Amino acid sequence: MYRYDEFDQTLVNQRVSEFRDQVSRRLSGELTEDEFKILRLMNGVYLQLHAYMLRIAIPYGALSSDQMRTLAHVARRYDRGYGHFTTRQNLQFNWIKLEEMPDTLADLAKVGMHAMQTSGNCVRNITTDQWAGVAADEIEDPRIWAEVLRQYSTMHPEFTFLPRKFKIAITAAGHDRAAVKVHDVGLRMVRNNAGEVGFEVLVGGGLGRTPFIGKVIKPFLPKRDILTYVEAVLRVYNQYGRRDNIYKARIKILVHELGAEKFAAEVEKEWAEIKDGALALDPEVVADVAARFIYPDYAPLEDNPPALARARKEDPAFAAWLDNSVANHKRPGYAIVTISLKPIGAPPGDATAEQMDAVADLADRYSFGEIRVGHEQNLVLPHVAQKDLLELWQKLEAHELATPNVNLVSDIIACPGLDYCSLANARSIPVAQELTERFRDHALARTIGRLHINISGCINACGHHHVGHIGILGVEKNGEEFYQITLGGRADEHAKIGTLLGPAVRYGEVADVVEDVVAAYVELRTRPEELFVDTVKRIGVEPFKERVYAAR
């Protein structure tokens, strides 16, 4: 975990005081809604269909057990007993009163949490691999660079009013768990021919109304140049990004219209002016940041302890969970445990206050007090001793936190949709709930294999539908909910935008269509190991289209 310093704490406390004053002036009528709206959005407060929503930043998805307990407290004290983990590793509360917002933020500030830059046209929460620091396949810990970027971009005066919001994601692993190719700026830590570690820089990725995969504009950027180069990108965007049309204001449109080469040339021109300036990183500064990350005091343990092998043999349910939710750790004798927040029939990504408290306690007992949030809306205990896995599983089971469906068909990403969101055209959560019921048989889900279903309730694509292996987009037709289905999208290192299957279908038909698509895949795959997304890549969507629409 990263330990914030006094500067961070003072900043957060001052922000609470400032917002308390702003809320008070709004409630008294001194501020109009037009004047107040931009202020509340700067503090992560949205007005949704039935209530205010507070989006809390979880920088690079890392939470301490104390922070998780505070989230549970907020859920109980100010909300309705639950919260929603989002696709940007944040947490949203759906029912907090504006009158109580300052007290909520003051309670969060006690554990260094806040809601700054979770909304507005600024640099948003920096996201990264939820396995950062423990993944067996990473070059180095990307959180250090996410933290460097967090410090740089927090309340940056030049970039507080960009043309639109700006999202940065970073990964240091070969397998991209952070969806960096669909971010405004994606950073991949790579090694060059000389063996030095730096960044491959992608720009102009994004989903929403006009989806694009990011383009590489710098194959290798030395570490010292990360801030100057990102600043050059932001400056070019700030200067040339469109402010006249909200639908064309994201950097992806600028990169698309200029072309990646021309955009890169503009960045290089700007960068030449600043690359050796104050933001060129001194290795000592980076070392100071790195030193504030506390790494666990791992015990010397052996991989695959005999008791674990015995338990695996004796209990098929435990074995299924081990195979599904437990991954290799870079340290011998340890494991990375993903906690599914996708129990069958439940809203994806939601956790009750009781579950948050339970996860906090389990993190203290089994994971050095550390928890991560992944963009797939699940949680992670990053440092679990393999010898503790059976005990942990039993305790997770008791809190409905051990559904063995990670990366399977019922591990659905879904936005809040029309049940909460003022922008949505159609519901997402009930669609996800119905699909999990259809695929509740874990043996069937395992037979199907890795399959990501992503659902968005409108074109803004908070549910990342474009990059779902099966993407579902809610639209409105004459007052009725319809859903467009896309196939073959993916968010990893082979990121791709899905292809439309055919005409949109009614709400009541979505689960049937998905079942037909999955049944077709099982018939059409060449072997069980061929993933759904690879079958679609091999044969296209036509065979699926014939199957789905012939029956309707």
Added chain:
Amino acid sequence: MTSPHEQKKRKVNGSVVVTANRLGDGAVVYRTVNDDWTTDLASAAVVAAPAAAILLQRAEADGVRAVGPYIAPVELAADNRVLPGNLRERIRLAGPTFTLPGALSA
């Protein structure tokens, strides 16, 4: 389920109410004939154009108690009960369409 921003551009047809969110807690409220706000749809002023435009104008002038007023369709049941006119408004009135997680969801 067009968003209120889009609904504003639409021609007003049939019976409508003016609705908004209460400033202090965001609760869904409806404009009454007495220039007040109520959480009870049955107590809302049900009007037709052009009265809707006037009702909205007066609601917009009241910028402290409620936020973002707009015109929303309603239907009148056979027994004269006032019902929300589309799914978005049904959800605003009754809450999410699934059981909420947590024990405090009442």
